[in-house]
Amino acid sequence: FCCQPFVSILRGKLSNNGHDMRKVIHSVKVGVALVLVSLLYLLDPFYDRVGENAMWAIMTVVVTFEFFTGATLSKGLNRGIGTVLGGGLGCLGAAFAQAVGGVGKSIVVGIVIFVFGAGVTYTRQMPKIKKKYDYGAMVFILTFNMIVVSGLRADQVLELARTRLSTIVMGFAVCIFISLLVFPIWASDELHDSLISRFELLARSLEGFSKEYFETSNEKEQKGSANFSSNCKSILHSKTRDESLVNFARWEPWHGKFGFSYPWGKYLKIGEDLRDLTTIIISLKSCLRSSTQSSETLRQSVKEPCQAVVSSLAWTIRELGESIKKMRKCQSEETIVPKLKSVRIELSVIVNPSTIGTDLENTDGLGLVS
Amino acid sequence: FCCQPFVSILRGKLSNNGHDMRKVIHSVKVGVALVLVSLLYLLDPFYDRVGENAMWAIMTVVVTFEFFTGATLSKGLNRGIGTVLGGGLGCLGAAFAQAVGGVGKSIVVGIVIFVFGAGVTYTRQMPKIKKKYDYGAMVFILTFNMIVVSGLRADQVLELARTRLSTIVMGFAVCIFISLLVFPIWASDELHDSLISRFELLARSLEGFSKEYFETSNEKEQKGSANFSSNCKSILHSKTRDESLVNFARWEPWHGKFGFSYPWGKYLKIGEDLRDLTTIIISLKSCLRSSTQSSETLRQSVKEPCQAVVSSLAWTIRELGESIKKMRKCQSEETIVPKLKSVRIELSVIVNPSTIGTDLENTDGLGLVS
Numbered sequence: 165f166c167c168q169p170f171v172s173i174l175r176g177k178l179s180n181n182g183h184d185m186r187k188v189i190h191s192v193k194v195g196v197a198l199v200l201v202s203l204l205y206l207l208d209p210f211y212d213r214v215g216e217n218a219m220w221a222i223m224t225v226v227v228t229f230e231f232f233t234g235a236t237l238s239k240g241l242n243r244g245i246g247t248v249l250g251g252g253l254g255c256l257g258a259a260f261a262q263a264v265g266g267v268g269k270s271i272v273v274g275i276v277i278f279v280f281g282a283g284v285t286y287t288r289q290m291p292k293i294k295k296k297y298d299y300g301a302m303v304f305i306l307t308f309n310m311i312v313v314s315g316l317r318a319d320q321v322l323e324l325a326r327t328r329l330s331t332i333v334m335g336f337a338v339c340i341f342i343s344l345l346v347f348p349i350w351a352s353d354e355l356h357d358s359l360i361s362r363f364e365l366l367a368r369s370l371e372g373f374s375k376e377y378f379e380t381s382n383e384k385e386q387k388g389s390a391n392f393s394s395n396c397k398s399i400l401h402s403k404t405r406d407e408s409l410v411n412f413a414r415w416e417p418w419h420g421k422f423g424f425s426y427p428w429g430k431y432l433k434i435g436e437d438l439r440d441l442t443t444i445i446i447s448l449k450s451c452l453r454s455s456t457q458s459s460e461t462l463r464q465s466v467k468e469p470c471q472a473v474v475s476s477l478a479w480t481i482r483e484l485g486e487s488i489k490k491m492r493k494c495q496s497e498e499t500i501v502p503k504l505k506s507v508r509i510e511l512s513v514i515v516n517p518s519t520i521g522t523d524l525e526n527t528d529g530l531g532l533v534s
Numbered sequence: 535f536c537c538q539p540f541v542s543i544l545r546g547k548l549s550n551n552g553h554d555m556r557k558v559i560h561s562v563k564v565g566v567a568l569v570l571v572s573l574l575y576l577l578d579p580f581y582d583r584v585g586e587n588a589m590w591a592i593m594t595v596v597v598t599f600e601f602f603t604g605a606t607l608s609k610g611l612n613r614g615i616g617t618v619l620g621g622g623l624g625c626l627g628a629a630f631a632q633a634v635g636g637v638g639k640s641i642v643v644g645i646v647i648f649v650f651g652a653g654v655t656y657t658r659q660m661p662k663i664k665k666k667y668d669y670g671a672m673v674f675i676l677t678f679n680m681i682v683v684s685g686l687r688a689d690q691v692l693e694l695a696r697t698r699l700s701t702i703v704m705g706f707a708v709c710i711f712i713s714l715l716v717f718p719i720w721a722s723d724e725l726h727d728s729l730i731s732r733f734e735l736l737a738r739s740l741e742g743f744s745k746e747y748f749e750t751s752n753e754k755e756q757k758g759s760a761n762f763s764s765n766c767k768s769i770l771h772s773k774t775r776d777e778s779l780v781n782f783a784r785w786e787p788w789h790g791k792f793g794f795s796y797p798w799g800k801y802l803k804i805g806e807d808l809r810d811l812t813t814i815i816i817s818l819k820s821c822l823r824s825s826t827q828s829s830e831t832l833r834q835s836v837k838e839p840c841q842a843v844v845s846s847l848a849w850t851i852r853e854l855g856e857s858i859k860k861m862r863k864c865q866s867e868e869t870i871v872p873k874l875k876s877v878r879i880e881l882s883v884i885v886n887p888s889t890i891g892t893d894l895e896n897t898d899g900l901g902l903v904s
Contacts, residue, residue: 187659195652198679199644205683206640219680226676231659270576274569282565289557289601306596309568310589313575400813404774440816443770447817 186231189347194229197342201225201335217331224335229343232351234412236343239299240336241415246303247332251325253280254308258315273312280308296411344417351412352422356488358409359431362402362438363485365395367478369445374474378467392449399442406435421491434488473507476500556601559717564599567712571595571705587701594705599713602721604782606713610706611785612670617702620677621695623650627678628685643682650678666781714787721782722792725801726858728779732772732808733855735765737848739815744844748837762819769812776805791861804858843877846870 204210204218211218228239257280261272287293288301315321372392410428418424480500487493574580574588581588598609627650631642657663658671685691742762780798788794850870857863 187656190659191652191656194655195648198651198675199648202644202647202679202683205686206643211687218683222679222683223676226672226679273576274572277572278565278569281568282561285564286557286561289560302596305568306593309572309592309596313572313588313592316575317581400770400809401773403771439770443813443816446810447814 186349190231190349193342193346194225196346197225197229197338198222200338200342204331204334214327214331214334217327219331220328221331221335221338224332225339228336229339231349232354232409232412232416233343233348234351234414234416236339237415238296238412240339242297242300243303243332244336246300247307247329250304250307251311251329254311254315255321255325257308257312258321261312261315269316273316276312277309281305295407348419350416350419351409352416352426352428353420355406355409355413355428355431356422358402358405359434359438360485360489362399362435363481363488365399366438366441366445367481367485369395369442370474370481371478373445373448374471378463378471393446396442396446396449400439400446402435403439406432469507473504476504476507480504556719560601560719563712563716564595566716567595567599567708568592570708570712574701574704584697584701584704587697590698590701591705591708594702595709598706599709601719602724602779602782603713603718604721604784604786606709607785608666608782609669610709612667613673613702614706616670616673617677617699620674621681621699624678624681624685625691625695627682628691631682631685639686643686646682647679651675665777718789720786720789721779722786722796722798723790725776725779725783725798726792728772728775729801729804729808730855730859732769732805733851733858735769736808736811736815737851737855739765739812740844740851741848743815743818744841748833748841763816766812766816766819770809770816772805773809776802839877839880843874846874846877850874 201218201221201224204214204221214221224240224243228236228243230236230239257273257276261269261276264272284301284305288298293301311321311325314324369392376392410432413422413426413428416422483500571588571591571594574584574591584591594610594613598606598613600606600609627643627646631639631646634642654671654675658668663671681691681695684694739762746762780802783792783796783798786792853870
């Protein structure tokens with residue numbers, strides 16, 4: 165449990181793998197943030213001011229420091245807002261309980277805790293809240309409860325809330341500083357790169373399919389197939405990851421090529437279109453598995469036009485990916501679409517074109533979206 | 535922010551929707567757990583024994599009480615193990631720093647915090663650890679840090695760790711008691727039901743496709759299509775949810791029809807097969823959108839055998855779903871497979887069977903899996 169990470173770190177440093185290197189950078193950043201925030205405890209001048217509340221700064225760093233800068237920002241702000249709201253309402257609740265006094269005090273506190281606990285827990289489960297503010301709602305319940313019950317014992321609830329909040333802000337500041345300024349790891353870059361790489365994967369899958377279909381030997385099939393399927397499935401199951409990355413990317417400030425109000429929503433839309441295309445390629449692939457295959461002569465007769473279409477399609481997909489990568493309008497769109505259409509008509513003369521026709525239909529759709 | 539949940543609770547109670555009712559139950563359970571754990575603060579005999587550490591019990595309830603019993607168990611155990619390990623190693627680290635003494639003490643603490651913080655953060659990012667022990671690793675870092683830095687100030691680190699741990703155990707006990715014994719919401723039930731409902735959805739999608747294909751009017755198409763697509767996509771994007779439900783279900787003790795070492799892994803496999811089938815139906819569907827369609831006469835000539843195949847397939851899928859629901863071996867498997875095969879041969883005489891043949895191929899696969 166303890167040695168493994170260090171072995172892995174060494175291995176990560178030796179390999180040139182970008183993702184592993186980022187993991188190492190993230191780990192070192194977390195380590196540095198923890199040391200910085202521990203200084204509140206270690207150095208006497210700091211400790212004299214914040215005391216035991218320094219604990220909350222450590223907690224904030226451990227809990228909010230995430231891999232992507234956007235995730236750290238989103239979690240930190242959620243925590244901040246949750247703490248302020250929970251603390252504020254908690255103070256009101258505690259003051260109200262104090263005003264009641266006597267045995268009623270405890271009863272009022274119990275009722276208030278139940279009502280807010282159950283109510284906010286219900287709110288947390290609404291899909292919209294769950295997606296963006298789940299963590300904030302949890303922190304709200306936590307802070308609210310603690311302040312309300314502390315109010316019964318401590319005389320200065322407000323003072324307690326203030327110091328606690330200030331240490332949380334310190335912890336958050338350390339997180340933001342290190343996460344934003346020291347080798348930032350952007351969710352936006354990750355999303356952008358993963359979308360572009362999916363275009364390449366799709367083009368390669370399409371070419372792989374055509375190669376396999378027109379190949380006569382069955383030997384090479386097995387190896388390529390597994391690779392092909394895993395490629396396609398990785399595109400197909402990208403939805404959840406895309407959504408969370410977009411969620412983080414929205415929080416990230418202007419940086420590199422991504423300006424303010426960058427249209428992140430379109431990434432979701434393009435991702436959806438890519439998944440639709442992948443569905444078709446996967447189902448084409450399953451035709452290969454079928455026991456009833458079209459005859460060798462028929463295959464050979466459509467080989468040339470089919471391969472022409474496939475290579476045009478693959479080229480188009482790559483071109484679209486490239487234009488997203490370079491963030492420019494796809495220039496070849498006007499030339500490629502009529503070309504593909506003419507090849508399709510040529511094809512439909514030769515065979516019943518239901519399957520291949522579909523492909524073209526969808527690529528047109530993709531061209532319009534991008 | 536505050537009124538919405540109560541309005542929703544009322545609406546949830548009025549509607550007969552099972553899922554909404556479960557959400558209300560969960561919210562009430564969380565409320566009750568919070569009140570119970572707050573008694574540590576509210577009642578003097580308790581408070582005299584645990585003091586400010588009662589805070590940790592509240593935190594444990596807020597953080598570990600999840601919707602599904604399995605999730606609560608998994609998070610609670612992660613928290614417990616993380617606290618024990620982090621606390622233990624933290625005590626060792628603090629003792630070591632004390633032994634060094636002087637200025638070196640703070641430096642040793644700083645180095646120890648950095649090494650453990652960075653190392654465990656790196657470990658957290660490994661896919662296997664991230665999936666199951668992410669929360670435990672986070673709690674480990676948190677507890678370790680707190681104990682190590684507290685060790686510099688407090689004289690009795692061990693006493694501190696002991697009280698803190700005992701309040702965490704109290705909080706966890708309240709969570710487990712309420713989560714397991716009061717209207718438990720099982721992840722296993724959810725997984726089981728969602729798998730069965732996907733069989734039904736798949737059968738309905740298949741029937742919807744055949745109806746649409748053989749219908750001559752284009753009017754009804756639009757409405758059915760949207761429904762059809764969203765059904766299929768909900769099956770296609772079930773992977774992440776399935777995986778997390780299986781993860782929780784494994785933690786759940788024997789209950790209802792699910793015994794110990796129930797084969798939850800097979801749910802993932804069947805889910806994967808259902809997604810493969812859905813891929814094919816979606817791509818069949820996109821044939822409808824294609825501009826080049828087979829002629830009306832050709833369609834009418836294959837209408838009867840095609841509809842026979844589709845209804846047999848839909849029946850088979852429903853039968854398989856039903857047998858999973860009732861947890862018995864599917865009895866009609868021996869009769870249905872030869873029947874489907876004979877219909878397929880019949881069909882392949884009439885048309886080029888590449889698309890429809892695929893369907894049958896895959897259903898055979900499904901039959902073998904279940």
